[in-house]
Amino acid sequence: MSETNEKPVKAKYLLRDILDQHYKNAWDAKNRGEKVGWCASNFPQEICETLGVPVVYPENQAAAISAKGAGLKMCEHSEANGYSNDICAYARISLAYMDIKECKEMDMPQPDFVLCCNNICNQMIKWYENISKELDIPMILIDIPYNTEFETSDDRVKYIRAQFDHAISQLEEITGKTFSQERFEEVMRISQESSKAWLGATEYTKYDPSPLNGFDLFNHMAVAVCARGKQESVDAFQLLEKEYAQAVKDGTSTYRGEQKHRILFEGIACWPYLRHKLTTLMQHNINMVGTVYADAFGVIYNNVDEMMKAYSYVPNAVSFERALKMRVDAVTKNKCEGAVIHTNRSCKLWSGFMYELDRRLREETGIPTVTFDGDQADPRNFSEAQYDTRVQGLYEVMEANKKGGNL
Amino acid sequence: MSRVAGLLEEFGKIASSPMNRLNEYASEGKKAIGCMPIYCPEELVYAADMVPFGIWGAEKEVSQAKEYFPAFICSILQTSLEMGLRGDLDQLSAVMIPVLCDSLKCMGQNWKQGVKNVEFIPVIHPQNRKMEAGVEFLKTQYTNIKNRLEEISGNEITDDKLKAAIDVYNEHRKAMREFVDTAAQYPHLITPAQRSAVIKSGYFMEKPEHTKMVREIVKECNAQPQKEWDGLKVVTTGIIADSPSILKILEEHKIAVVADDIAHESRQFRTDVPNCDDPMEALARQLSVMEGCSVLYDPDKKRGDMIVDQVKKHDADGVIVLMTKFCDPEEYDYPIMKKSFDKHEIPSIMIEIDQQMRNYEQARTMVQTFSDMLSN
Numbered sequence: 001m002s003e004t005n006e007k008p009v010k011a012k013y014l015l016r017d018i019l020d021q022h023y024k025n026a027w028d029a030k031n032r033g034e035k036v037g038w039c040a041s042n043f044p045q046e047i048c049e050t051l052g053v054p055v056v057y058p059e060n061q062a063a064a065i066s067a068k069g070a071g072l073k074m075c076e077h078s079e080a081n082g083y084s085n086d087i088c089a090y091a092r093i094s095l096a097y098m099d100i101k102e103c104k105e106m107d108m109p110q111p112d113f114v115l116c117c118n119n120i121c122n123q124m125i126k127w128y129e130n131i132s133k134e135l136d137i138p139m140i141l142i143d144i145p146y147n148t149e150f151e152t153s154d155d156r157v158k159y160i161r162a163q164f165d166h167a168i169s170q171l172e173e174i175t176g177k178t179f180s181q182e183r184f185e186e187v188m189r190i191s192q193e194s195s196k197a198w199l200g201a202t203e204y205t206k207y208d209p210s211p212l213n214g215f216d217l218f219n220h221m222a223v224a225v226c227a228r229g230k231q232e233s234v235d236a237f238q239l240l241e242k243e244y245a246q247a248v249k250d251g252t253s254t255y256r257g258e259q260k261h262r263i264l265f266e267g268i269a270c271w272p273y274l275r276h277k278l279t280t281l282m283q284h285n286i287n288m289v290g291t292v293y294a295d296a297f298g299v300i301y302n303n304v305d306e307m308m309k310a311y312s313y314v315p316n317a318v319s320f321e322r323a324l325k326m327r328v329d330a331v332t333k334n335k336c337e338g339a340v341i342h343t344n345r346s347c348k349l350w351s352g353f354m355y356e357l358d359r360r361l362r363e364e365t366g367i368p369t370v371t372f373d374g375d376q377a378d379p380r381n382f383s384e385a386q387y388d389t390r391v392q393g394l395y396e397v398m399e400a401n402k403k404g405g406n407l
Numbered sequence: 408m409s410r411v412a413g414l415l416e417e418f419g420k421i422a423s424s425p426m427n428r429l430n431e432y433a434s435e436g437k438k439a440i441g442c443m444p445i446y447c448p449e450e451l452v453y454a455a456d457m458v459p460f461g462i463w464g465a466e467k468e469v470s471q472a473k474e475y476f477p478a479f480i481c482s483i484l485q486t487s488l489e490m491g492l493r494g495d496l497d498q499l500s501a502v503m504i505p506v507l508c509d510s511l512k513c514m515g516q517n518w519k520q521g522v523k524n525v526e527f528i529p530v531i532h533p534q535n536r537k538m539e540a541g542v543e544f545l546k547t548q549y550t551n552i553k554n555r556l557e558e559i560s561g562n563e564i565t566d567d568k569l570k571a572a573i574d575v576y577n578e579h580r581k582a583m584r585e586f587v588d589t590a591a592q593y594p595h596l597i598t599p600a601q602r603s604a605v606i607k608s609g610y611f612m613e614k615p616e617h618t619k620m621v622r623e624i625v626k627e628c629n630a631q632p633q634k635e636w637d638g639l640k641v642v643t644t645g646i647i648a649d650s651p652s653i654l655k656i657l658e659e660h661k662i663a664v665v666a667d668d669i670a671h672e673s674r675q676f677r678t679d680v681p682n683c684d685d686p687m688e689a690l691a692r693q694l695s696v697m698e699g700c701s702v703l704y705d706p707d708k709k710r711g712d713m714i715v716d717q718v719k720k721h722d723a724d725g726v727i728v729l730m731t732k733f734c735d736p737e738e739y740d741y742p743i744m745k746k747s748f749d750k751h752e753i754p755s756i757m758i759e760i761d762q763q764m765r766n767y768e769q770a771r772t773m774v775q776t777f778s779d780m781l782s783n
Contacts, residue, residue, distance in 0.1 A: 082742035086479065087735050118534065121509050125534060125704055126739035132706045133743055139706040143534035145544075146506040148515060155547040159533060162540030320516040343477050348735065351477050352513025356520045 011240035012216075015223045018233055022056075022226050026109050029054040035112035035175050038094075038131065040124050041225045041297070042314050043117035043142060044307065046191055047168055049229030050184040051177045055115060056108040058127075060222055061097065062090035066377035067271040068105035075378050088346045089377035091127040098131055113137050113174050115167070119144035119317040121349045138174055140167045144312050150322050152309045160308040187229045188307070192300065197237030198224045199298035204244035205289035206334050208262065211247030213255040214288035215278050218269050224297035255287050261398045264290035264331050264367075267342030267350055272379040273387075280388050284395040290330040290339075316349050323353075324360050331365045338398045339369040340391065345381040368397040411631070414624045415601045421611055422604040422649075425460075426495070428611040432458050433498045438560055440528075441502030442610075443514070444483060444646070445670050445702055447530055448503075448690055450680070451553050453614065454572035455560040460499060461610025462487050463647055463671055464762050475517040481733040482762035483647060484514045491522035500559050501526040503552070507702035508736050528555055534704040536694045545691035553687070569686040579614045580676035582621045587666065587673060591721055593628045594636045594663030600654035602664055606672050607649050636663060639781050642717045644668040644710075644744070645729035646701075646737060650760060652767045653729070660778040665721040668714050669729070674700050701736035710740055711747025718753050724781045725754035727774075732761040754781055 030036045039048065039055035048055045065074060071089060077096035079085055085092075097103055101110060116128040116139060125141060132139035142163045145156060168179050201220075204211050220240065227233045247253060263281075265288040270277060281288065296314045301307040312318075315326065331339065341358055343351045358369050370390040375381035408416075421428060432439050439458040442449055449459035464483035471492040472485045490496050502525050504515040519527040531548045533541035553564050586605060590597045597605075605624065609617045638661030648654070648669045657664070667673045678697045683689035697703055699710040714726060726748055730737055741757060748755045756777045758770050 082745055084730075084735075084738040084741070086733050087738050091739075122507070122512075122534075122702075123509060123735055123739070126701075126736055129704070129706050129708060130739055130743060133708040141535060141704060141706075143541075143704070145531045145533060146512045148506070148529035148531065155544055159535075159540050159544035162538065163535055166535075166538065166540075320520060345479060348480060348733075349509035349512060352480060352510055353475065353516045353520070355475055355477070356517060360520075 011236050011243055012220065014232070014236035014239060015220050018223050018227050018230065018236060021232075023108060026054040026056045030109035036109045037113045037115050038111040038128075039115040040117045040120070040128070042119050042311065043115045044164060044167075044311055045226075045229055046184065046187050046307070047164070047171065048115070049187045049191070051168075051171055051175065051179055053171060053175050053177060057226055058094040058097075059090050060225055061106050061108055062093040062377055063222075063271050064106040065093055065097075065103055066379070067274060069272065070103060070105040071272050071377045072379050074103065085378070088121075088123050088127070089375055089381075090346065091123060093377055094127065095130060098134060111135065111137060113171075114139045115142075115171075116140065117142045117144060117311070119311055119314050121316055121347070123348075138170070140170050142167055142311075144317055147312055147318050147322070150319060152312045156312060157305050157308045160312065161305065164304075164308065188301075188304075190231055190234060191229045194224070194228045194230070194233040194237055195298040195300055197234055197241055198228075199295060199300070201237055201240040201244060202294050202298070204241070204248065207248050208335060209251075209253055209259040210255060210262070210287055210289045211244045211253050213253070213278075214265065214291060215269070215274065216254055217291065217294040218274070221294045221297055224294075228297070228299070255282075257282055258285050259287045260285035261338065261395065261402075262287055262289045262334060262336050263394070264288075264327065264334070264336040264339040265342070266291070266327065266339055266354070267344050267374075268293060268347065268376040270342065270374040270382050271377055273374075273382050273384070276384055277387065280391050284391060286391070286395065286398075288340075290334040290336045292326045292330055316347075320353055320357065324357055324364070327357065327361050328364050331361070331367060336365075336367060337401065338367050338394045340394060341369055341371040342374050343371050345373065345375040346377060368394060368401070370394045409627075411596055411624060411627045414620060414627065415597065415604070418608045418620070418624075419601065419604040421608040425611045429460060429496075429498050432460075438500040439498065440556070440559075441496060441499045441525065443487060443502060443504045444511070445507055445674070445700070446505060446532065446694070448549050448552060450569060450572040450576050450690055451549065451556055451564060452503075453575060454564045454568040455553075455556045456562045457500065457556065457560050458613055462490070462496070462502065463610070463649075465490065466650070466762050469763065475521055476513070479733050480510045480513070481646075481731050483731065484510050486762050488514065488517060488521070491518055491525060494524065496522075497524045499525050501528050501555070503528045503530050505530040505532060507532060508734075510733070510735075526559075528552055532694055532703075536697075536703065542688070542691050542695055545694060546687050549687055549690055566686055569690070573680045573686055573689060575614050575618075577679045579609070579618045579621075580679055582618045582625070583609070583676040584673075585625050586621050589625045589628045591640075591663070591665035592633055593631065594638065594640070594665070595634050596628055596631060598654070599657045599662070599664045600651055603649050603654055603672075637661070638663055639725070639778060640665040640721060640723045641725050641727050642666045642668065642714055642721065642723045643727050643729055644714055645670070645760070646731040646734055647671040648729045648760075650762070650764070652764070653758070653760060653770055656767060656771050656774050657727075660774050662727075662774070662778060665723050666717040668699065668710065668717065670700065670702075701734075701740045708740070708743045711744035714744065715747050715751050715753060718751075725756070725777065727777070728755060728757040730757050730759045732759050
């Protein structure tokens with residue numbers, strides 16, 4: 001086949017390959033005898049990328065394992081080891097994997113150290129403490145204190161910055177690698193480009209019809225989590241932006257079917273039921289065009305202090321007022337007509353003030369909302385019937401609103 | 408009635424009717440500041456001539472709080488928020504709420520939105536508390552709180568006043584440590600419920616008054632002859648252990664609490680505020696020297712071994728883990744602690760507790776079984 005006849009490679013395949021390569025690199029490093037870390041999804045990836053330290057992401061693994069149907073098996077293993085079923089299902093899956101050391105749904109190298117950052121929750125600290133203790137490996141924590149103010153204060157930035165510097169010297173000691181300021185500048189530049197491209201791609205949901213099914217973002221964002229600092233990610237996300245731009249021009253979309261209604265989906269996906277959730281929405285011609293979750297992994301800054309601030313503005317680290325503004329902005333920008341809110345049994349922090357946020361979101365935007373009970377990875381905490389009924393209810397209100405019935 | 412019994416009755420009354428105390432403070436024109444779990448800088452409140460007032464939930468029905476919290480948030484926070492929403496705590500001038508666990512983070516935000524009459528003061532502790540940058544950060548946070556408390560009270564918190572407050576609190580901590588040791592030596596004089604009441608009453612009293620009463624009971628007990636205890640001795644661990652029903656079950660089975668690692672109890676007073684020229688730094692530095700608490704970062708997970716040491720020190724028969732339902736920091740610690748207990752062949756049971764509990768039969772059966780096992 002000649003080159004001219006080859007179809008251009010789609011961004012989604014590039015993104016999948018980046019992820020595969022990321023994990024392959026980690027395996028190769030492990031096999032070479034290099035030290036490999038387990039890393040929290042919102043730990044400043046610039047540090048590891050600069051040092052060239054291979055890390056893998058337990059949250060990413062837990063999501064993949066549960067999406068492939070093995071969440072229950074892993075959760076039950078941890079519960080048999082004494083862990084309450086109250087704790088986060090990602091943590092239960094990860095602690096099970098630490099113990100069993102294999103899972104055909106998704107394997108990854110065992111850790112020589114753990115890198116923790118609690119800007120998504122404090123359970124991360126406990127989860128990683130236990131890994132560190134059980135495997136007798138060092139733990140590095142970057143503590144990003146919960147931000148009760150709207151803006152991040154200077155004393156917080158100073159504290160986070162000191163930990164950032166300390167984490168670098170700890171990692172240098174653990175891995176024997178040296179931090180290069182020059183390389184750091186480059187990684188920051190690349191990370192900014194990829195974050196901008198990722199956020200740029202997610203912005204395309206504002207078009208009506210949207211050129212993408214919003215749930216696509218849940219698949220693509222793994223690269224935003226794992227590989228923001230790599231040039232390949234910049235290329236892939238920029239390609240994704242281009243594809244969406246073209247789709248807008250062509251009037252096409254990855255959403256199959258007519259897009260009659262546009263919603264905000266609030267919370268982490270229920271990975272074991274992703275297909276079911278998507279199908280139910282599609283049966284009602286609903287596209288998810290607003291989410292603050294995917295955007296959480298696009299971290300924008302112009303210098304190191306701003307980087308510290310950016311890591312303190314991820315969804316679960318912020319005050320009620322800032323959290324509300326993020327949702328109101330997502331609804332407004334993407335012209336959402338309703339919202340589906342996930343009360344996530346695994347995530348106390350995400351769900352702990354969501355009832356009030358739901359009320360305020362309705363007040364400020366006037367859109368109807370429904371909530372459902374679910375879990376990001378434990379299949380026992382989701383009811384298809386409840387979810388379907390709630391979505392059906394929302395659909396009926398949105399339909400009536402569209403016809404002017406409820407206005 | 409002996410003086411010991413009289414004092415215990417007095418402690419019991421105060422512990423079981425905190426609202427009476429709050430009303431008294433209000434009628435005396437004293438301002439009170441609510442202090443939620445797990446660590447609040449009470450010394451700052453005291454130094455501003457106000458009364459720190461502990462809020463660790465209550466055995467109450469929850470209705471309004473359900474509008475804010477999903478069902479899987481612990482009952483300590485559910486019932487505390489309930490009291491705030493109902494207006495039960497309107498006599499407080501403000502409430503300090505730390506962010507030491509994810510549920511507490513949400514508690515503060517819900518309080519701010521839902522409880523309009525009582526101001527929310529966030530208490531932001533660093534988790535990298537042993538780093539100098541962590542101490543510095545906490546000092547700044549405490550300074551923000553100090554400024555706010557000065558505004559509320561109208562009183563300046565001078566260094567001298569803060570130093571005096573730290574002395575008062577360290578004296579109280581010392582008295583409390585002496586008390587729990589005394590209670591361990593005199594289980595025939597002090598039941599688990601009475602032990603709990605002595606500790607709990609301190610949350611609602613001004614510290615010099617509480618210290619004085621605690622010193623007196625220690626003195627009165629020490630004047631009594633020690634008796635051989637023919638029951639069992641345990642160390643308790645958990646967040647809170649003030650349920651009269653659970654404590655009654657222990658008493659019925661002749662189980663004495665000889666030491667505890669309860670957040671509401673010994674974790675509050677086992678570590679003094681260290682000596683520093685700058686009292687604000689001293690206050691901030693206390694967090695860096697605390698060990699073995701589920702909400703404070705500890706990759707070494709020292710807690711299990713610390714409890715083992717207590718078991719050995721007091722020649723205890725076992726450990727009772729009182730697991731507050733939906734408390735994830737404690738739930739993560741449990742499997743690691745259990746390994747420590749098992750390694751040292753220390754029998755232990757875990758009983759799930761909840762301030763919403765109405766039926767204690769399961770707890771009773773577990774304690775019965777544990778008691779039988781230890782007695783054999």
